Amino acid sequence: MKHFGSLTKILLTAAALAAVAGPVEARDLRGWNVHVPDYPVSLGMEKFGELVAERTNGRFVPSTFHSAELGNQQQAVEQMTFDGIDFAVFNGGQLGDVAPALKVVGLPYVFRSTEHMFNVVDGEVGKRLSDELAPANMVALAWYDAGARSFYTVEKPIKTPADVAGQKIRVPNAEIFVATAEALGANATPMAFAEVFPSLQTGVIDGAENNPPSVVSTRHHEVIKYYTLDEHLRVPEALVVTKTLWDSLSDEDKQIFREAAVESAELQRKLWHEREETALEAIKAAGVEIIEVADKQPFVDAMDSAYKQLITDPKIEVFLKDIQAVQ
Numbered sequence: 001m002k003h004f005g006s007l008t009k010i011l012l013t014a015a016a017l018a019a020v021a022g023p024v025e026a027r028d029l030r031g032w033n034v035h036v037p038d039y040p041v042s043l044g045m046e047k048f049g050e051l052v053a054e055r056t057n058g059r060f061v062p063s064t065f066h067s068a069e070l071g072n073q074q075q076a077v078e079q080m081t082f083d084g085i086d087f088a089v090f091n092g093g094q095l096g097d098v099a100p101a102l103k104v105v106g107l108p109y110v111f112r113s114t115e116h117m118f119n120v121v122d123g124e125v126g127k128r129l130s131d132e133l134a135p136a137n138m139v140a141l142a143w144y145d146a147g148a149r150s151f152y153t154v155e156k157p158i159k160t161p162a163d164v165a166g167q168k169i170r171v172p173n174a175e176i177f178v179a180t181a182e183a184l185g186a187n188a189t190p191m192a193f194a195e196v197f198p199s200l201q202t203g204v205i206d207g208a209e210n211n212p213p214s215v216v217s218t219r220h221h222e223v224i225k226y227y228t229l230d231e232h233l234r235v236p237e238a239l240v241v242t243k244t245l246w247d248s249l250s251d252e253d254k255q256i257f258r259e260a261a262v263e264s265a266e267l268q269r270k271l272w273h274e275r276e277e278t279a280l281e282a283i284k285a286a287g288v289e290i291i292e293v294a295d296k297q298p299f300v301d302a303m304d305s306a307y308k309q310l311i312t313d314p315k316i317e318v319f320l321k322d323i324q325a326v327q
């Protein structure tokens with residue numbers, strides 16, 4: 001398994017550094033990741049671990065456990081509250097279930113583009129979103145790209161919002177996803193990421209929604225027939241560490257962790273961009289019909305009820321206005 005390889009590399013680096021600098025007390029850090037080892041998020045997390053180990057002279061040895069080996073996102077979020085896991089990359093919108101203000105980054109069509117999204121999360125709004133995570137024992141150090149999520153189906157193509165109605169669509173287990181799918185009249189079916197492939201195969205669900213790299217990494221393109229590029233959700237993913245760990249760090253180490261996170265995000269975003277293109281090609285090559293949505297406005301209009309459901313307090317409204325004001 002890949003993480004053992006990189007763990008060995010980090011341990012060897014730590015040992016080599018210890019030989020030069022004298023004995024160091026290494027602190028192992030456990031990282032949670034839902035994706036397979038060669039996914040852009042996974043490679044970003046590996047980079048984060050390597051940089052932290054290197055720049056702290058092996059005093060911290062982060063290792064990432066891929067493929068949801070440490071549980072699904074909900075379980076991992078829970079484990080972070082009692083420091084069972086030290087760092088992770090979480091879907092920002094899914095964090096809305098533990099830190100309500102985070103729902104704002106999971107509102108359908110809230111970001112105008114990838115550039116707009118990064119201008120928001122890399123700026124002062126991102127800093128405030130990180131502060132909102134404190135009660136959940138998390139600090140967000142950097143943000144990763146997760147592209148845009150679109151619907152895909154096995155039998156019935158989706159060309160207009162009305163085509164979603166009545167279809168049993170898998171969504172991640174979080175309010176923003178359920179509300180988005182239900183706004184279009186779908187029979188929203190929350191389920192863990194790993195369960196989607198067999199459920200598509202056996203007809204337990206009619207479809208799901210995700211970005212092209214995830215469609216391919218989970219082999220969903222082998223069982224679906226239609227992929228509708230409605231791009232209803234563009235949700236950034238947060239590289240978080242526990243607040244317990246963060247508060248225990250010296251100022252110098254905080255800077256090392258933050259810089260390592262930002263550099264890992266730079267790599268992840270570059271890899272993401274490349275993967276998005278190759279993934280869409282792979283989906284087409286598998287014979288899936290790509291349905292372009294020239295005018296997304298009918299989908300945007302249909303999201304009114306999701307906004308009403310998700311904007312539950314004035315704080316989310318303030319965040320929404322601030323996001324809209326960012327260029």
Ligand code: GTR
Pocket residue numbers: 034090091146171172192193210211214237
């Ligand atoms: C992926 C995303 C994960 C999770 C997953 C899912 O694209 O990176 O955070 O949301 O989809 O659908 O469960």
